[in-house]
Amino acid sequence: MPDVVTHEVLNQPEPLAGYDLFAGNAPLRDGLKLNAPQLDTTALQALGQRLGTPEMQAHARLANVHAPQLRTHDRFGRRVDEVEFHPSYHVLMAAAVEAGLHGAPWAGEGGSPHVERAAGFMLFTELEPSVLCPISMTYAVTPALRANAGVFRDWAPLLTSRSYDPRLVRASEKAGVTMGMGMTEKQGGSDVRANTTRAEPDGEDGWGRRYVVTGHKWFFSAPMSDAFLVLAQTASGLSCLFLPRVLPDGTRNAIRIQRLKDKLGNKANASSEVEFHGATAWLVGDEGRGVPQILEMGTMTRLDCALGTSGLMRQALALALNHTSQRMAFGKRVVEQPLMRNVLADLALESEAATALAIRLARAFDRRGDAHEAAMARLLTPVAKFWICKRGSAFAQEAMECLGGNGYVEEGGEGVMARIYREMPLNSIWEGAGNIMALDLLRALRKADAAAALLQELAPARGQHAALDRLADALPARVEAMATEAEARLLAQDVALAVQAALLAQSAPPAVFAAFCDSRLAGRWGQSFGTLAAGTDFDTILARAMPR
Template structure:
């Protein structure tokens, strides 16, 4: 007989043993592991909510919640203009994961909590919770933010506020494509820009015609278009349109009070580089019903109440992106070895990781300080600080985030470029906040406009910086140089970005000094105000306590 073949694999054939790889960053508490956030919460008046944020930090680190973010981006929104019988429905269909994220956000009150319960520190706490939530997935946060930001605008017209705010503030989520009268919870969107104008909304051509006497709270018919209308399944939108007295603001519902479809007709969904879980659309207004919000001809001041809040949330969202990117990079470096040593123990990697954490520390510091100012808008000084702070913070944090995401991706290497890693999504989403709600140039011009119209905003800014005067000679010199630059505003528009850069950097440095962690403040000032000029991440000067800085961002899971 023939001897049976030995089919056992040779030991040399076992080539695939997985080792020296990082682990999935899940089953961890996003709040408990964030030293900068916990310290900032206490510093700015939000300690009363620490237990709730500990609970929610655990929620945001759950594997199933993290998975919702992946699925909502993998399965993009789909659009149906009509149903199978030929009725116009303008229906955007989302993956169930998107609805889970929306339900989570709204039941947690991320769209309404400071308006419903405006206790001291309410805005700080809401910012902290939104910061945790945004780290899971950012696209669905767009309608959450717009709903949150709509309240100040809707309050300009008491009759509208009385009818709508109860349902807008409700801690519930109803995604059905039915009239708002049939729902107990509503979301609000915004439509400002048109093809021909973009940020120049005064060039808008959409017209509004009074159906009766006209004026605040009265019904109008809108005819025109909107080039960008994000989250088109919101129940109503704040829109700008021209009347005989100029650009005015209107609340335009998706359905008329009689239950018929309001002709807010979606033409197509935008094919975006990022923010893909959130549908953005172009719409035609073919005689759409709307009610005037605020005074006639005062549409920009009316809707700017909303824009100020959306810009603030851009700061939070981009800081959250920086946190998640830094967290992923540090976690990877703690679990990966190369050239005989763990990455996190290698000096050059320490330089990069500490630099990423420093960027986040500055971003979070100015964001939480503006949240505190928002909690005290009955104080004139805080109102002035907020007026400049949202433009400066939105400009700086959002513009710094794309490169920050890339650098974190490089720390992870090849695995960081794979779509089953969160870094590619963070990288694609990062430019969105920088461009939407006013791009970098728009923010810089807004700062100059505020300084020219209300010089006291600069006084409030430098008064805040004065709280850290004398702590560091380099910071003092930078503040003095900035004050000198504002004395001579010749060619100010040309220098606009430079001026806003320095407003942001000096404020971040000053706030970090006030925060009291000497390792962080020293490293931030040495690298950002120490005369190093243009620099890449990972070029921190010698003599800094980088290990302490990295540990502030480290969270093993």
């Protein structure tokens, strides 16, 4: 009887590896042309090439497979409170710091530093999002430290340094540092005013007013960062404090890591619960003004939530396109099947619209001195955080379905899709879940110039699509009449869709703009992806979205 070949592998796509993330992302490149036309993209081109290499993809996989480990004590019983990471985690952190994703805008580099940094952040998210937690917090915390002149003088150069140094030693011995935050407590969550952690005065030195902190934090991300901004109750109310991991004299601060969170996703990043047993900290800003300080930092981390989800969408779409372009089913490639083309084109529209809105928001951070841009930063931050992040999980599920069973396994190149799916809910929850964002939008809209700023933002697209015109005409009255919280989510959705459409009118091909407006604004769309009208220009949309 002849031998039977039972394990010949056929019709299995090659993984998406060894490709240029920046060159293959036309929506991102066009978004940069619109929002920062003079930007030199040389560094982004190099970053896109590096992040798509098999070597960096392997580091991303290993950093997630080998999760951080907590060591509370050393072998002799001494308290150490250290978190150990796989070497690949440190490779990824070094790459992100080298790219300036943690602090380049604060070093005064380039004419559009926030936009350039936003694009790099999105590209890096496609590779591995977890390590960007301490990167994002460092970005958000650095400007807040200006409220403490002594700390800012000593730490600002280290916080913008392109050198990554993971050692647990005092800052004066390091080439670069990262920072984290400790805000929420188990009894309060988003309601930080319910915090019970206390800070008692302990004199004054070159870093200003010093305190002794006692209490806990329920979510304390990246506990191996060099310092943290934390909230604690002082005599004047909730205050913001700078709490270093290692004190200036070289001793370790009294931060006790109780345990690491066992999270759904975000596996490479360590999130923890901690207690402060008389830890030393210094006041940042004025006593009793901790909440405004936190809100200012939250604005920047919310930008990163929108950027991160946009990057994850792009990677999920790229994986789906890579798979369906190679896989054969029923006599033709899957990407050639009419219904699959509808699904993929719909995902492409969603991804491009998310990218356009996120990069537009970053532009507002570059132009804070402009009244319109300041208004748009205040308005679009909760809108982008709400809508883009809220769309992420449904997007990832649909993209995973394009891969079939291969997308559901935690193995190999296509296992990245499962990692993306587990990561997606994080950005929607972190730094204020959906209701918090919708309510923040209401606060922004109560500003007298909000409706006028929105109309100005939509003006370049007026007359290009009837459905967009109708929505733009209706929004000012809805903004003025918005007196109830019950419809705040609906308003946030509609503002997001209107701004996304206006941006696509300026940066995307007419086929993309028309299909987006027809589906999202004109009602020619179902309640799931893949329900675009039959007359949609699928060829143009899919060709633009291809990662190679």
